[in-house]
Amino acid sequence: MISIVVTHQMNLKYLRDCLESIADQNYPDIETILVLDHTEDDVTELVSELQEKINLSVYELEEGRTGLSAARNLGLSKVQGDHFMFLDNDDYLMPGAIQGFLEVLEEDTDIVYARLHSTRGDRAAYLEGRAEPMLGEEEVEASMNFDDGINYCVERYRLFEKLTILACLYRTGLWTENDIHFNEELLFFADAPVMARVFSKAKKLKGAENATYVKRFHNDKVNNPSQLQYPKDETMPYYIKSYNEAISVVENDRVRKHMNLILGKFIARLFPKKYRGSDDDKWRGEYYHALLDMSKTIDKKHIRKSDMFRRNKKYLFKFMKGNEAKIGKYSNMLLAKRKLIRMFQDSHFRNKTITQYIFAKWSLKENWVVFESFMGRNYSGQPKYIYQYMQKTYGDKYRYIWIVDKHGIKIDGKCKKVKRWSLKYFFYMNRSKYWVLNMRQPLSVPRREETILLQTWHGTPLKKLAFDLENIHSYTPKYKENVFKQSRDWNYMLSDNPHSSKCFTSAYMLEQHQLLEAGYPANDPMYAPDKEQRAEQLKEQLGIPKDKKVILYAPTWRDDEFIDTGEYGFNLALDVDKMREQFSDEYVLLMRLHYLVVERLDKKMFDDFVMNVSSYDDITDLYLLTDLIITDYSSVFFDFANLKRPMLFYMYDLENYRDNLHGFYLNIQEILPGPILRTNEEVFDAIANIDRVEEEYKEKYDAFYEEFCCWDDGHAAERVVKEVFQK
Ligand code: C2G
DSSP: EEEEEEEEOOOOOHHHHHHHHTTSSSSSEEEEEEEEEOOOOHHHHHHHHHHTSSSEEEEOOOOTOOHHHHHHHHHHHHHSSEEEEEOOTTTOTTHHHHHHHHHHHOOOOOEEEEEEEEEEEHHHHHHHTTSBBBBBBTTTTGOOTOOOOHHIITTTTTSSSOOOTTEEEEEHHHHHHOOOOOOOTSSSSOOHHHHHHHHHHOEEEEEEEEEHHHHOOOTTTSSSSOGGOOOHHHHHHHHHHHHHHHHHHOOOHHHHHHHHHHHHHHHHHHHHHOOOOOOOGGTHHHHHHHHHHHTTTTOOOHHHSSSSSSGHHHHHHHHHHHHHHHHHHHHHHHHHHHHHHHHHHHHHHHHHHHHHTTTGGGGOOEEEEEEEEEEBBOOHHHHHHHHHHHHHHHHGSSEEEEETTTTOOOOSOEEEEETTTSHHHHHHHHEEEEESSSSOTTTTSOOOOTEEEEEEEOOOBBOOOOOSOOOSSSSEEEEEEEEHHHTOOOOOEEEHHHHHHHHHHTTTOOHHHHHHOOOOOGGGGOOOOTHHHHHHHHHHHHTOOTTEEEEEEOOOGGGGEEETEEEOOOOOSOOOOHHHHHHHTTTEEEEOOOTTBBBOOOOOOOOOSSEETTTTHHHHHHHOSEEEEEEEESSSHHHHHGGGGGEEOOOOOOOOOIIIIBBBSSHHHHHHHOOOOSHHHHHHHHTTTTTHHHHHTTHHHHHHHHHHSSSSSHHHHHHHHHHHHHO
């Protein structure tokens, strides 16, 4: 029999994945031992459901005993199988994993180790290949050799705190004969000493090619940190205890050597920063002395030969000499050297450092306002219309600075244009009192306490955002952590309707006072008395014949057409040729791809009927001259609805988009003010019968307008400016 020990304290949503992955194993003789550590979750329903599928027993830790180590020990004491493993409640096994272990298990095998994959995805996403395995920074792919157990299970980790007993099937006797269990006083990092023992005592290790253990990487450090994500200042006492215990019990030379190396790396990399910068004085007292003692276990010869240190070896050797009076000086010198080298290599860092040391010392300019739309790509969106209103109302009272990307953009009125990421950009950002941006601000630009940041955003959310997203595949692992930091600095978060206020509050963990509920300035032109004349002018400017009506096709981007950070491809699903045949007498078709899509549309399709307006700066202008819009999941439709003109929703990939890629805040079947169309034929039919479609959707359109356009009336820019600049 195989025993699997699962412990549970929180994250009920993950526990289902975990237990179901056991139920999906094609091996009959498994007992699952679930240990509850005073959980607040109600697991009854899940347990009784799973008990019908697997042999599952549940135990609870007694009063006064808590923690992962205690829970694992209790689980261990209940193991009846000849072999057992630990499976964390947020992890899961791939189908066939147990069978995979057994394929290679021989009578005298002590440890069979599985392939360990890390992922940010849940089980369904992972099984369907939508969530990719990923390596952590500390897992160095190049040095991982699956056939070498010590290498794969121990040496792959470059952080001591990461050493884990997971992903292995153990001969139960290995643990009982050697009386191995977890130190319950270690609330953090209890694995290392246990790993030191099992990998020392084990005589025979085998890798199971066909077994995969999937480790779920927590993507929400803010609300649900993993052990490693707790501040070092809090967990340091456990690090010290864990290392000392591990090094005193380890008998395997390679494991000891590796533990030495990663302690050395910790001292050389992190300690100088903590010594100089931490608010916690223990780094300059108690922790310094503890690390000094620990460093006595390090064999210098190993450090000399290792490629893990590069320029930090000297510092480590000086540290090990134990000259307390000089350690501050050594740390400062090391940090200064590192900074200098980085300044030569990394221009962002250089600009940031110059800003911190020079610009930040100069006065803040009370009347400087920085504007940026879509990271400098466009002159558009809320920033443009706020800027225009300010120009008109205040003229030279303010100094206007526009951030533009490397391609440059045309901006009307008197303003200073500054290239994004240049030294000037840092200068103006740092010294300006106001930032008006429609996307998240870069964290690498030092912001002053007094800076007022108006986050205007760029659309009413349909697709879930930030903290409301469970699976985040196409963002950096630090996404939520970054978002949290960024949104703390939003003095104002502009919202266009009550629905947006609600979503932004939960998605960005905002406080009520951060919301600015004023409507969208970019929608003001849709209420301007001269909007028809403006539309005529724009049509002429773009070369659209006066007698033709305009269809605008403006789809959003797709996560699964990822190319590179912030760049996506796009497969055109609209049959432009057929459309030309049917509608070119009456209409022109404007193609407008999302700004994240870098894929170029095939030039051959463009003619009198199809025009490419993807690089046109401002979509608000395009709305004005559009008679009929075709879009999909883009926030475009919330804005366009202000015109009360017909809308079609070409959602050829609805299920995949909604269920796999994004998840929605709203039930689109209920609320959309136009038909959801799946095929080109349906689209053409709707265009041909647009009057009928309008009639059919009139009521829904009115309700939609009421709910989502309720704060737009042509005066949003004025309200925003009064609130932000006149207070
Ligand atoms: N946009 C555009 N052309 C498109 C699609 C979008 O110019 N073909 C612009 C519009 O101004 C739109 C904005 O980009 O309002 C946001 O586009 P979405 O398609 O909604 O996508 P996204 O950038 O993911 O933003 O809360 C809103 C969300 O964050 C959506």
